[in-house]
Amino acid sequence: MASVKFASGENIPLEMHKVRIVQKLFLPPVEARLKAVTEAGNNTFLLRNRDVFMDMLTDSGVNAMSDQQLAAMMVADDAYAGSATYERLEAKLQEIFGLKYVLPAHQGRACENILAQVLVTPGTIVPMNYHFTTTKAHIVLNGGSVEELITEEGLAVTSDQPFKGDMDIAKLEALIAAHGADKIAFVRMEAGTNLIGGQPISLDNLTEIRRVCDQNGLILVLDASLLADNLYFIKVRDPNCRDLSIAEITRRIADLCDIIYFSARKLGCARGGGICIRDEALYRRMRGLVPLYEGFLTYGGMSIREIEALTVGLDETMDEDMISQGPLFIAYMVDELVKRGVPVITPAGGLGCHIDVLRFLDHVPQAQYPAGALASALYIASGVRGMERGSLSEQRNPDGSEVYSNMELLRLAMPRRVFTLSQVKYAVDRIDWLYKNRSLVGGLVFVEEPEILRFFYGRLAPVGDWQEKLVAKFRADFGDSL
Numbered sequence: 001m002a003s004v005k006f007a008s009g010e011n012i013p014l015e016m017h018k019v020r021i022v023q024k025l026f027l028p029p030v031e032a033r034l035k036a037v038t039e040a041g042n043n044t045f046l047l048r049n050r051d052v053f054m055d056m057l058t059d060s061g062v063n064a065m066s067d068q069q070l071a072a073m074m075v076a077d078d079a080y081a082g083s084a085t086y087e088r089l090e091a092k093l094q095e096i097f098g099l100k101y102v103l104p105a106h107q108g109r110a111c112e113n114i115l116a117q118v119l120v121t122p123g124t125i126v127p128m129n130y131h132f133t134t135t136k137a138h139i140v141l142n143g144g145s146v147e148e149l150i151t152e153e154g155l156a157v158t159s160d161q162p163f164k165g166d167m168d169i170a171k172l173e174a175l176i177a178a179h180g181a182d183k184i185a186f187v188r189m190e191a192g193t194n195l196i197g198g199q200p201i202s203l204d205n206l207t208e209i210r211r212v213c214d215q216n217g218l219i220l221v222l223d224a225s226l227l228a229d230n231l232y233f234i235k236v237r238d239p240n241c242r243d244l245s246i247a248e249i250t251r252r253i254a255d256l257c258d259i260i261y262f263s264a265r266k267l268g269c270a271r272g273g274g275i276c277i278r279d280e281a282l283y284r285r286m287r288g289l290v291p292l293y294e295g296f297l298t299y300g301g302m303s304i305r306e307i308e309a310l311t312v313g314l315d316e317t318m319d320e321d322m323i324s325q326g327p328l329f330i331a332y333m334v335d336e337l338v339k340r341g342v343p344v345i346t347p348a349g350g351l352g353c354h355i356d357v358l359r360f361l362d363h364v365p366q367a368q369y370p371a372g373a374l375a376s377a378l379y380i381a382s383g384v385r386g387m388e389r390g391s392l393s394e395q396r397n398p399d400g401s402e403v404y405s406n407m408e409l410l411r412l413a414m415p416r417r418v419f420t421l422s423q424v425k426y427a428v429d430r431i432d433w434l435y436k437n438r439s440l441v442g443g444l445v446f447v448e449e450p451e452i453l454r455f456f457y458g459r460l461a462p463v464g465d466w467q468e469k470l471v472a473k474f475r476a477d478f479g480d481s482l
């Protein structure tokens with residue numbers, strides 16, 4: 001997005017693209033929304049998309065694609081082995097990251113499976129700025145454990161710290177001193193730190209981590225799934241990078257890493273994933289797992305058309321106009337909510353707008369999953385589907401007790417270039433209404449709780465009849481409006 005000033009003085013993110021393919025949406029009436037969310041066990045993952053007006057569940061695999069990406073899909077070279085399409089992807093990744101070896105995978109967690117199987121052994125530790133659900137699951141499955149070393153500021157809900165995803169270097173050094181470098185499987189940094197609100201990491205922090213890794217002979221792995229947002233934030237928030245191009249910033253980051261992996265459902269606005277590796281020996285150790293779990297080395301479980309789209313998408317990620325759209329729309333939404341007093345994570349990050357549910361629903365105990373309850377309430381109030389990112393997304397301790405997460409968040413993802421500003425205004429309006437009526441919202445209890453990754457398909461019921469009361473209040477306030 002270019003910086004275009006409005007005569008009115010209003011701060012409006014102006015799209016540097018036009019919409020040429022559209023999908024019709026439906027907004028069911030509030031009574032039908034209550035019925036749909038009840039049938040879905042109050043779990044927004046289980047809603048049918050046709051009952052959803054704005055799908056803000058995730059940005060994963062649902063970003064808008066460009067005309068150039070769609071055109072490239074038509075010239076894909078379909079072959080089990082040796083496809084020219086794959087060669088184009090490999091060359092593009094080598095060009096932007098400068099790492100010699102590339103392995104394809106069907107999505108981000110598939111990369112994590114391969115990395116964990118090769119690098120994690122029982123009893124080892126993976127220090128990271130913050131965990132992601134699938135990352136942690138794979139590390140634990142291989143007998144390792146995760147240590148989150150985010151700076152204290154990273155967990156402060158409201159802040160003006162520009163790089164809340166940074167790792168606390170002193171904590172990293174203390175961890176290595178306490179356990180010994182041989183107990184560290186690798187050090188992982190996540191760009192655009194997902195679970196703390198899409199918060200970026202800084203180039204300076206990564207440089208420091210590289211220094212510590214070099215001193216201790218450790219491998220530095222970057223999860224670049226949310227790199228696009230992070231690149232934009234480095235460009236606009238780090239004064240030392242203001243005059244660098246996005247491609248130059250990307251290269252400075254990559255030069256510090258031994259391994260870069262990503263979900264192409266996010267990075268590159270396509271579907272799939274990949275691992276880029278500097279060291280040949282490491283590459284050889286990982287390579288054998290690709291045909292076993294993914295597919296042959298020149299498609300890795302991805303459709304060849306998606307690989308073409310990804311190659312173009314990665315190239316377009318080097319364009320500031322393209323990668324700024326998400327962060328600027330999110331900043332608009334966050335600013336509008338802050339103006340109305342709604343508690344949200346600040347500063348605005350990438351990925352989406354994150355509501356601070358511990359403050360929004362301060363009367364609902366964590367044992368009753370307030371972020372899940374708010375996700376259900378917001379769907380009833382608006383047809384907007386968000387994602388619970390709080391205690392419900394955690395895994396119980398082996399003794400069955402709950403793990404209460406540091407933050408209870410309702411994530412409203414902003415898939416890139418998908419929504420219009422009036423749709424974002426609608427979401428803000430309904431969240432504002434819900435905030436004013438927050439005392440009506442109650443908690444949830446599990447009626448069906450899976451053992452692993454329970455948030456994906458667990459079913460819950462409301463505590464009491466708060467949902468019917470919410471619907472009645474909606475009708476009283478909005479009349480016959482949808």
Ligand code: F0G
Binds near residue numbers: 057132226264265273
């Ligand atoms: N790493 C990060 C930082 C992610 O955000 C994700 C996925 C993955 C790895 C796994 O990638 O889905 O392609 O297997 N995040 C999605 C989300 C699911 O909704 O935030 P995947």
